[in-house]
Amino acid sequence: MSTIVETAAKPRLIMSRAKAFNVALAVGVVVVLIVSGLTQPEFLSVDNLVATVRAAALIGIAAVGMTFITLTGNFVSLSTEQTAVITAILCAMALGAGWPMWAAVVVPLAVAMVIGALQGIFVALGLNSIITTLGAGAAIFGIANVITDSKTIQARVPDPMWLGTARPLGIPVQVWIFVVLVLITMVVLRKTSFGRTVKMIGSNSNTARSSGLRITRAVVASFIIASVFAGICGVLLVAQVNQAKTLNFTGFNIDVVAAVLVGGTAIQGGEGSTLRTALGAIVIAMLTNYMLLAQYEYGTRLIITGFVVGGAVIAFNWVRGKSSS
């Protein structure tokens, strides 16, 4: 009777939208590959590609973790790079002090977990996530400088660690970890009640609350995931370079946020996927690598990255607006 206007068309359009995002991203990756390959032949060399995917893996792992925060509608974390730094430093210190590798990995990650939990609790209590993570980031970075006296910490591991250099099936360990984490988080978001809760909170936190969903728990867990994943990046870096310093991850926050946004996760929450974030990370890493090869100045690189992120966000919003009007 009254329903002509709303039937048909819409559901199909929405189903295809998520796919369209994925396809668009994949096409973006291929285009960047081809253009880069043609203009900078070096770009396609094996060594360079390995370096690129390694960089993409680090950005990607942190970005996949941060996607949880974004999905809950709490925007982004601005303490990602600081969390990675402090974990790297703690890991290097532990190794330098002769701790076994497992302990040097687990303990710093536990610290990252606590850092994430604290921020999550503040946000769940109602504090703005940007302010919370900005403040936390500053404090963490301060602590990192104090405990290192702003010096480089040597891990003093005699042989390079397999975690940083091994290449099972020719693919670096970091990339394997990245892929596994993407797969796990995809399943968690789709198949668990926690994942469902995360997305529902981001869609409408008031409705989520009135439906009895466990908001505090899900928000705190999201911050823990983001923080631990950032910590994993820190550990991986130490494994690769055998040392850590406070300036290791400079600019990392921007790259990670860029990956989440280029992946098309809605900044207001509720919609997005870690697979898309992963693709976003690959785009950002390839872009950065290409610009380095082409010897763009630091400033120029920032400008271009900024425009790519802005353009992607505008494009995704445009597509969303189109299909929901």
Place this chain on the structure above:
Amino acid sequence: MTETGVSLLDMTNISKSYGHVQALQDVSFNLRSGEVMALLGENGAGKSTLVKLLSGLITPDSGSITLNGEPRTLGTPSAARAAGIAVVQQEFSLVPTLTIAENLFLGSGDVRGLWTGKRLANLARPLLDTVGLEDLDPRRFVSSLSVGELQLVEIARLMGRNAEIFILDEPTAALSDVEIVRVMQVVKRLTAMGRSVIYVTHRLGEVFQIADRATIFRNGRSLDPVPVSELTIDTLVERLLGRHLGEMYPPRAASLGAPRLEIKDLSTPGLSAPISLTARQGEIVGLAGQMGSGASSVLRSVMGISFTSSGTVHLDGTDITNANRQKAISMGVGYCSDDRKFDGIFQLQSVMKNLSSAAINRFSTAGWLSNSRERSLAGQVASKFAFDESRLPSNAGNLSGGNQQKVAVGKWLAISPKVLLVEEPTRGVDVGARAEIYRNLRTLADEGLTIIFASSDMAEVKGLSDTVMTFYRGRLIRVLPAGEITDQQMMLDVTHASVSSTPTTDAVNLSDEV
């Protein structure tokens, strides 16, 4: 009535489609100067598409629009504004952190120089007077106004832009009866000043109070306008639906079961005296009251949203006083607020996820969701609430208001509730969907569910309830079986002495929700 007759706006053979969905088909619409034209139709009949056309947000695929005899295109919002068409938004376009006066002149470009508080206030005064807000200080912040006052300020703002045609899109949907009277008075004043009003509403009673003619939309087509004097409520409903509605309200419960929810001496914010009530299995209790009367405070307190400072709430003998939401829900209590967009539905999620959202633990094992169990749960809820299952994958935000409301209320069936608490069960819902919601609720009650609802719509309280409780200013006035209370008695109870006199500002400012 004012002198009408000069045709002001003529829309002929307008068609508009979205993709392959035909929203308007060969629609004609006529508006004379100085008249109130009611625009009626079920959700999805095309009313809002017409409003969007007139406000320049969309352009028609075919057809013509003439204004004062001249063909016009209203391709953009600014073109529509320039043509003198003003839409009073459902979601208000006022800036809460600015003063009333600042809002009135924001963006108008009329006031040059410094915007000092005093100067703006003086300029704002006459505008506020024309909409009956003589008592309102123009230097107050908009955030401190009640919903009704916001609406009137919005009209004043548009008056200041010299609008000729005012489109009021469900102006009274969120207002209490007292505030509705004020809006009606302003509409009459507008037409007395020669302005024309297009009045979109779901409340058919208002048509007879205020409109000169009515245009009815049905399935994207328009019927010829009819003078309201030639209509009765029955013929109007028939025209709206294209069929007989049958009974709006289903028959009441034949017998009631054991006491289910027992509230004793409850005190909570919003109530000025403790209240007690007992709701039985299969009973529908209607709490009648204006906004701020305390009727909904009772529901919020039971659900643990607001604090119960004294008294007790028992569900089947178990004490649930001040239980938190998760506890209340796990005990089988569902609660639906009066604002479905705020906390009733997830607009960007599928209907299925909406329907299952309150019962995630019912289709998950150790934290793992089962898609098939979710589908069957959502399917059960949908069929129980007469909801079209083919609609499960669509986004809830794309549904009509009536269907959104069905989702907001119906999702509670997923928890197999014992008690359902609903505020304003049919706010902003068209007459067809409304009858359906009433029928659904009654069927559920017949199966043993206890329903307590708060409403400012007296006809609804009387028609749907087994037991009626009237509230005024935080006090319980009367408890009676619905069959024994008269309309006059209810109206007197909920408005107290102000029923026949013009409402005072004091009565309007009752609302403590602002």
